[in-house]
Amino acid sequence: MTPAINTAQKAKIDFKIHEYNHDPRAESYGQEAAEKLGVSPDQLFKTLVVSMNSKELSVAILPVSCQLNLKLFARAMGAKKAAMADKKLVEKTTGYILGGVSPIGQKKKLSTVVHDTAKNFKTIFVSAGKRGLDIELAPDDLVKLVNGKFECICE
16 A cells, blocks of 8 residues: 555545556656556546746656646746646655655645646546556646646656
8 A cells, every 4th residue: 555545445436546567777767657557548547746936846747749838837836936846846845756756645735737638538547656656636636635726747
């Protein structure tokens, strides 16, 4: 069990766990997960941690098929500037290792934005807290679990 799975169970939401054999040589964790799970990269979402105004951290959840637009993300967060967070700080703050960062059950609650295309799917996939483990759940349930919001954060 991971903190993400424990949090989802505690919230009593519907979800499914999907496991696959992670290849440490994979160049893209998200692309690997989409291929091994047989899921569209539009429906499999990655979790990125972003530094806002050079200090506070926030979470962006977006399809593997998209690239985060830092200007759109900053605007969604009401910040002037956004940059990708330092990976050591990401691991320390979330409690997860890169490639296995789940938006759910992080050590510290961070402000979270989910790319609005998530609403196009009945369910989406996000990391369940370790490489090779994903959780499938309804987008609205994800937003409730992370106390987030839907916004356009990709182009």
